[in-house]
Amino acid sequence: MTSSWFNTPQRLDALRTQFLAWTGTPFLPNSRVRGSRGGVSCQKLAAAIYRGAGFVDVDPPEVSMSHARFSRESLVEPWMDKREEFERIPLIPGETIILTGDLLGFRIGGAVHHLGVAAGQSNFFHVIEGQAAQLAWLTDPTWRKRLAAIWRPKP
Secondary structure: OOOOOOOOHHHHHHHHHHHHHHOOOEEOOOOEEOOOOOEEOHHHHHHHHHHHOOOOOOOOOOOOHHHHHHOOOOOHHHHHHOOOOEEEEOOOOOOOOOOOOOEEEEEEOOEEEEEEEEOOOOEEEEOOOOOEOEEEEOOOHHHHOOEEEEEEEOO
16 A cells, blocks of 8 residues: 555644644653653554544553563564554565654564654654654654654555
8 A cells, every 4th residue: 555544635734733733742651741840651652643643542462561571472563453443564675665644663681662753754752762753753863773664554
């Protein structure tokens, strides 16, 4: 599939508005409170962005910090693979095209425990422990080597 739910200027604007609204929100496990005095986890951030942009209410399972740090089993990946609103896109280095709005899954400790929302082909919006919600670049070796899954919102 080459088309995404974020295939109109209005939907792309709504997505970008959500990125701006959540920028600077600190990381806080399994939380979803926007702003510098709030906190959000990567899974809850992705869910809030999609809902705020008018897509679906996607709320991946909560992942404890101990599970994310020590488990080699992803709770998010099998859950996302069952979501009918998304299509898993094969990840072929040098060939796969990432679209704005795609949900990106990153390996942390051997399993997909981290999520971000594509803000373009080469960057994504996310939050991670020790940082606030922000844009990051897929050209950064830290993220490039960890990208393991792409789920595309169906039109």
